[in-house]
């Protein structure tokens with residue numbers, strides 16, 4: 001079971017919901033997380049159970065970032081709006097930076113999200129199970 005997070009900016013929420021509906025069967029066995037409003041929208045349209053953090057502007061990206069910092073998160077689908085300024089831009093950059101620090105697969109557009117979910121479906125994320133199994137004591 002992997003930990004997967006969904007985050008979408010407002011003008012990307014419909015795309016996110018459609019994406020999750022299309023691959024609901026792939027996500028079912030995993031532990032799912034999201035920022036506040038994104039999770040609400042997904043849960044309204046699917047049968048998935050998602051742990052919702054705060055809304056992005058209220059710290060949700062940072063809460064997911066905390067799991068990334070501990071190398072706990074396995075996959076993030078973060079559909080960003082590249083054409084709209086966000087009040088919490090520093091939080092967004094911080095989350096993406098931490099993904100790069102830990103080497104966490106993160107999709108910031110739907111094309112990459114599709115490729116990653118197909119990789120997930122094929123079992124290409126088995127290496128993440130090994131990361132958890134052999135995580136050094138001091139980082140647990």
Ligand SMILES: O=C(CO)COP(=O)(O)O
Pocket residue numbers: 007008009010034035036037038039054055056057060061092
């Ligand atoms: O702003 C967000 C990510 O930066 C998303 O937050 P919401 O899912 O609460 O809209």
